[in-house]
Amino acid sequence: MTQPIQVAVIGAGISGLSCAHRLRQLGVSVIVLESQERGGGLVGTIERNGFRFETGPQSFLCTKPVLELIRALNIEGDLLLANPRAPRYIYKNKRLHAVPMSPPAILTSSLLSFSSRYRIIAERFRHTRPPTPEESVADFVRRKFGNEILEYLVAPFVSGVYAGDPEFLSLKSAFPTLDEWERDHGSIIRGAMNSRKTSPGPRPALCSFREGMKTLMETLTRNLDSAFVPGVRADSIERSASGGGFTIRITQSGQREEMKVQSVILATPAYISGHIVDALSPNLAKSLLGIPYAPVAVVAHGYKRLQVANSLVGFGVLIPRKEALRTLGTVWNSSLFPGSAPSDSVLVTSFVGGATDPEIVHEEPDEISSIVEEETSRILEISGAPVAKQVTRYTKGLPQYNLGHAHILENINEELANSPGVFLTGNYWIGPALGNCVEAGKQAAESAQAYLTAQKSATAAQSTIPAAS
Ligand SMILES: Cc1cc2nc3c(=O)[nH]c(=O)nc-3n(C[C@H](O)[C@H](O)[C@H](O)COP(=O)(O)OP(=O)(O)OC[C@H]3O[C@@H](n4cnc5c(N)ncnc54)[C@H](O)[C@@H]3O)c2cc1C
Structure with a gap:
């Protein structure tokens, strides 16, 4: 007899797939429902004419939870590690400037004025305390380091990670470590130095796989076997009228059906999860729908090596908004x-849109491609048209950890306490990076298992209570 399914995970992006993987490790029977025909969500690799386009994330930091997952999946041998010393550049006044990564490099950096460089070096001697009201990333950087460092160093980095606007992003939610360092050490530089002392090991490497990012997602879905069910959209969940558990209303091949499970983990973006839980908890739905998302377009261009005058030695370039270009940054994939x-070509992938320029993502792909092509050609001294192109648009790309985000998560947790058996995971919890999603997925799986164990004990205890005579 087949066992009844204990947990349904809705959504097969990295959050849902890593969550299902952990549930299986814990011996919990699981089904993963995915509305698309393939798993992976935002992660995707397309191969065409010898170019490998990454349509979402271009790489990931191999943090402990990701490495554990990769080892458990037995794909460590397929990992590709980027050169940790690859320089990163910022485009300023029509030139590329290396981002200074060490105190001597800061002293001699061509990117920043003398007074900004001095402010970075001297910050460790200026003890400060975070203000009581929640502070935006922009206010924090202006207070500690000044406007130039915000505009030419931090804001470009922020658009690289969150596609966000530093004026709205919450320091505490988006960069909790910086907030902690100031709170504990009165200085970011001292906090960073202390953290290097307390965890001196090598920093996590920037990685991909020999066959691209899809390797991770395809291995996760393959391992799930028939427990991965593509082409099924979850529409709503409700508490079952009888027998406990939940009823999930689904649409598969245009047909409406329902499915009963003991517990549900929603690994869909917050703006989808909000609609799915609406019938169960309107307040939970309201909080989830309150998380804003920024649109992003990913524009990959392949060129013959001889077309590009820049040597492309490095990670890529970030472009401050002050430079009045629409490209946020470009990753030099083939480097x-x-x-x-x-072997005779290069691949570069640019990002446009984000919270500071959302409209561009609604342009036609060809129009977006030509805007990026013109700007990239100027920055990297490229002659002629690209020999390969790939444009991917996300109208709701990345969740914004804006001011008030922590409060939204508190409300969500309060509402979840009233809906035992329902769990949420995704890139709006701990952070948007793949490593954060793996960690959040694992946590959701462990919470669901603890819930099922507690339910089982409660049922067993009830069945041993003698009936009243
Ligand atoms: C352009 C871009 C570049 C990025 N670059 C990087 C990077 O370089 N490094 C990095 O670490 N991170 C990067 N990120 C962040 C990272 O890719 C994401 O945060 C992460 O992939 C999100 O995974 P997820 O599983 O939470 O969500 P998603 O990938 O969005 O997965 C959700 C899944 O749910 C499915 N779904 C939706 N509705 C339903 C429904 N009703 N029923 C069933 N299924 C449903 C979707 O089809 C999807 O498969 C980038 C993100 C973007 C957008």
Whole structure:
């Protein structure tokens, strides 16, 4: 007899797939419902004419939870590590400036004025305390380091990670470590130095796989076997009228059906999860729908090596908004991970949109591609048109950890306490990076298992209570 399914995970992005993987490790029977025909969500790799385009994330930091997952999946041998010393650049006044990564490099950096460089070096001697009201990333950086560092160093980095606007992003939610360092050490530089002392090991490497990012997602879905069910959209969940557990209303091949499970984990973006839980808890729905998302377009261009005058030695370039270009930044894929372009070619991938320029993502792909092509050609001294192109648009790309985000998460947790058996995971919890999603997925799986164990004990205890005579 087949066992009844204990947990349904809705959504097969990295959050849902890593969550299902952990549930299986814990011996919990699980089904993963995915509305698309393939798993992976935002992560995707397309191969065409010798170019390997990454349509979402270009790489990931191999943090402990990700490495554990990769080892458990037995794909460590397929990992590609980027050169940790690859320089990153900022485009300023029509030139590329290396981002200074060490105190001597800061002293001699061409990116920043003398007074900004001095402010970075001297910050460790200026003890400060965070203000009581929640502070935006922009206010924090202006207070500690001044406007130039915000505009030419931090804001470009923020758009690289969150596609966000530093004026709205919450320091505490988006960069909790910086907040902690100021709170504990009165200085970011001292906090960073202390953290290097307390965890001196090598920093997590920037990685991809020989066959691209899809390797991780395809291995996760393959391992789930028939427990991965693509082409099924979850529409709503409700508490079952009888027998406990939940009823999930689904649409599969245009047909409406329902499914009963003991517990549900929603691994869909917050703006989808909000609609799915609406019938169960309107307040939970309201909080989830309150998380804003920024649109992003990913524009990959392949060129013959001879077309590009820049040597492309490094990670890529970030572009401050002050430079009045629409490209937020460009990753030099073929320099980071050889094999992503034919040997006589290069591949570069740019990002546009984000919270500071959302409209561009609604333009036609060809229009977005030509805007990026013109700007990239100027920055990297490229002659002629690209020989390969790939444009991917996300109208709701990345969740914004804006001011008030922590309060939204508190409300969500309060509402979840009234809906035992329902769990949420995704890139709006701990952070948007793949490592954060793996960690959040694992936590949701462990909470669901603890819930099922407690339910089982409660049922067993009830069945041993003698009936009143
Ligand atoms: C352009 C871009 C670049 C990025 N670059 C990087 C990077 O370089 N490094 C990095 O670490 N991170 C990067 N990120 C962040 C990272 O890719 C994401 O945060 C992460 O992939 C999100 O995974 P997820 O599983 O939470 O959500 P998603 O990937 O969105 O997965 C959700 C899944 O739910 C499914 N779904 C939706 N509705 C339903 C429904 N009703 N029923 C069933 N299924 C449903 C979707 O089809 C999808 O498969 C980037 C993100 C973007 C957008």
